[in-house]
Amino acid sequence: MVIGRIFALAIGLFTGLVASQGPEFAQQYRQRIGGAIDELRRVVGTFDDNARAEGVTREQAIARLTEQPDTLVRRQGPAMTEIVDRLGRLERQRDAVANAGPFERLAVLARGFDPQLAQATYLDYEPAWPATTEGLVIGGAGFVLGWGGFALLFRALGRLTPRHWRRRPARGELRSV
Template sequence: MIRHLFLILLVITGGIGASQLPSFARAYEQRLGGALGEVQKMVDAFALQASAEGLDFQQLAERHRQSGDTAVRGTADRMTALADRRGVLAEQKRMLDAAPTSFDKLVSIARFGDGELVRDTLSTYEISATLDPAFGAAGVGLGWLIYGAAGSLFGRRRRSTPGGLVRRRLPK
């Protein structure tokens, strides 16, 4: 009886959980676009400052790096980090935009997703009533597989008779 309840629980959890994955991918994609936009604004502000001083972005960063003031040197490190992050986020966005299916988007997020953005998306993600049938079916299958693996891992116990004797099958 408990085994059947465990199977039902795994199948339902797998189906509902997996059917939420495309929605999660869309939420991540939106968050990625917002993060990229914000980083781009900061890099553009530094580029505008550099242009006003007759320099390019890298030259301004180098000027800050050579300053005697530790706060100004720290700004150079932040400038470089922002430019690097912009590149990483832009590449992730390009890969997600090129992914033809929800499954491809999820694979891309799993392989190349920004850890901070994935955590932030997970922390604010809310399960929706929208269920994706293909992913739901895959989740049901995964639930069955987990149930089968758990059954083979733990094996079946022999049932004993009410008197405590183990039932044995007689050879034919």
Template sequence: MIARTLVLVAGFGGAVGFSQFPEFSQQYTQRLGGTVDELQRVVAEFDADAAKLNLTRDEAIDQLSQGGAFGAARADSMSANFQRLSDLSADLNALQGAGPFTRASLLPHLTDPVLMERTWDSYKPAVPVTFEGGTFAALGFGIGAFMLAILNGFSRRIGRLFRRPKPA
């Protein structure tokens, strides 16, 4: 009886957790779009400044890096911005227009730690009332209950292995 209750609790826990994915991933994608827009603005300003001096991006970074400790640090941070823009743009292209079921298959594009933390900080869990939320809840229930049932069965088998035979 206790095992079935625990399986039920695990199922409901999985349902609650999984049901949040559609909205959380949608909010993450919105933040991703805003971050890409801002990084594009920063990169465009840098490229415009370089162009005014007839420099390529690489030449401007090289000159900046030779401008003392601050210049070198700024060149490194701009290079990191270029790379982050490239990475996040690829993620946004993959996620844009994707529905919640497709976003679930695109989990590697939902992994930027800064965006994940900021999305999580402002996210408020809610009861899912959409088809997608209900589907993810059902999936989570099944996975949670199944995992606990497997663990329960495994622990029983281990227990039987170590049980001492009763003396006759």
């Protein structure tokens, strides 16, 4: 039984550490959202400035691009539409995260994450020990779930083994195999 308790403790520590990385990943993802928004605003701002210089709106400029005979130029219309749409999605997600409570942030990010940003965050992710209440609570919950789940599983499996395998020999008594 001591081995089971040690395993349960190890599993609990591991799951607690893994769970505590959720808030850290979310924090690094939020930083990437800010950087992406800044860059997309710069691109859209330059496009809007060029459209105004031509005396047209953004939508009219995109329509002009899509009507061009040159395939390369024509592809820029849908590309700019996607950039504008992505900027809007990221701004809405940033605002939703900013308005969410500390424990709700993870759910908000999970519901509407940007696949490109999530992948880039994952590839550059640096694990860290959380110093926030959110990270500590989630890490603690992960520990309790991992430790408790493994302890229950180990106990259930222990009850399935034959009794003579579980019986502890008395001091000085040799156990026959």
